[in-house]
Amino acid sequence: AQSVTQLGSHVSVSEGALVLLRCNYSSSVPPYLFWYVQYPNQGLQLLLKYTTGATLVKGINGFEAEFKKSETSFHLTKPSAHMSDAAEYFCAVSNTGGFKTIFGAGTRLFVKA
Amino acid sequence: GAGVSQTPSNKVTEKGKYVELRCDPISGHTALYWYRQSLGQGPEFLIYFQGTGAADDSGLPNDRFFAVRPEGSVSTLKIQRTERGDSAVYLCASSPRADTGELFFGEGSRLTVL
Numbered sequence: 001a002q003s004v005t006q007l008g009s010h011v012s013v014s015e016g017a018l019v020l021l022r023c024n025y026s027s028s029v030p031p032y033l034f035w036y037v038q039y040p041n042q043g044l045q046l047l048l049k050y051t052t053g054a055t056l057v058k059g060i061n062g063f064e065a066e067f068k069k070s071e072t073s074f075h076l077t078k079p080s081a082h083m084s085d086a087a088e089y090f091c092a093v094s095n096t097g098g099f100k101t102i103f104g105a106g107t108r109l110f111v112k113a
Numbered sequence: 114g115a116g117v118s119q120t121p122s123n124k125v126t127e128k129g130k131y132v133e134l135r136c137d138p139i140s141g142h143t144a145l146y147w148y149r150q151s152l153g154q155g156p157e158f159l160i161y162f163q164g165t166g167a168a169d170d171s172g173l174p175n176d177r178f179f180a181v182r183p184e185g186s187v188s189t190l191k192i193q194r195t196e197r198g199d200s201a202v203y204l205c206a207s208s209p210r211a212d213t214g215e216l217f218f219g220e221g222s223r224l225t226v227l
Contacts, residue, residue, distance in 0.1 A: 009153075032214040043117070043218040044156070044204070051214070090155050094214040100169055101146075101214055103155035 002027045002093050004104035012110040019063075019078040021107050023091030026072065033074040034092040034101065035065055044090065050074065061085070086111045115139070117219035119205050125225045126195055134190040134222045138207030145188050146216060147180055148204040156204055162188060195226045 007022040025031060035047040048059025055067040061084075065076045074091060088108045094101040118137040126132055138145050144163055148156035158172040162182045170180070177195075182188040192199055202223045206216035 004155075006155075034214065036216075036218075041220075043220045044206075044216075045218070046215055049215060092155075099212070099214075100158055100161060100171075101216060102158060103148075105153070105155045 002031065002095065002102050004091050004093050004102055006091050006104035006107050008107055009105065010108050010110065012112060013081045014112050015083055016080050019076070019081045019085065019109065021076040021089050021091075021109065023065075023074045023076065023104060024072050025074060025091070025093045027093055027095065029095050032094045033065075033067060034094070035059065035063070035074075035076050036090045036092060036103075038088045038090065038106075040087070047076070047089070081109075081111045083111050083113065085109060117205055117207055117217055119203075119219035119222050121222055122220065123223045123225075125227065127227050128195060128197060130195050130226075132192045132195055132224060134192075134203050134205075134224070136188045136190070136205030136207075136219060138186065138188070138205070139209075139217055142207035142209050142217070143185070144208040144210065145182060146206040146208070147188070147190050148206065150202045150204055150221070152201075159190070192224075195224075197226045200224055200226045 003026045005024045033050040036044040037047045038044045050067045058064045063078045088106045090106045091104040120135045147159040150156045160170045165185045177193045179191045202221040204221045206218045
């Protein structure tokens with residue numbers, strides 16, 4: 001069975017500061033890993049994904065994440081937060097083949113001026 | 114339309130009533146997924162269709178929940194004898210190929226059971 005744990009239901013950063021959202025996963029098979037973002041009153045949209053190959057993946061809006069197998073982690077980072085980054089972020093895992101995606105509980109990011 | 118369309122966007126019903134929620138996926142997407150999102154939680158997998166058939170319905174909570182996709186496009190999630198605990202946002206997602214794992218979500222149908 002697969003599962004996802006997101007550490008911290010709420011994260012607050014100042015504008016221009018580093019964003020770090022933590023995600024750990026559990027999977028008995030090589031995983032596919034995803035970060036989705038949900039802006040207020042909008043549907044979830046894919047931010048970035050890891051399937052195979054390079055472990056550092058880049059996504060939209062300057063976000064990136066690194067797959068660390070030894071730590072079973074897939075933390076999301078952005079060097080400099082912008083007010084428009086305020087949203088809820090979901091880490092997700094699926095098995096190789098991607099047929100069933102399991103989501104974490106989400107982390108709400110607040111950005112202070 | 115360009116994206117996944119879900120109707121109704123809001124549905125209020127009384128306990129014990131029957132409800133249908135509709136999902137119109139992105140044209141050409143063969144895979145379709147239903148998720149349920151309760152307040153403060155991440156999306157919870159319900160069912161996945163590949164074409165017309167339900168490839169994995171292991172997330173349906175009980176036999177009051179049923180989903181169909183008769184022509185391999187539009188899908189309907191059906192909930193019988195609704196209970197207050199069914200109140201949630203029901204999300205539909207589609208994917209061009211199931212093996213990418215990349216989901217395109219609609220905005221959801223918010224169900225409130227009084």
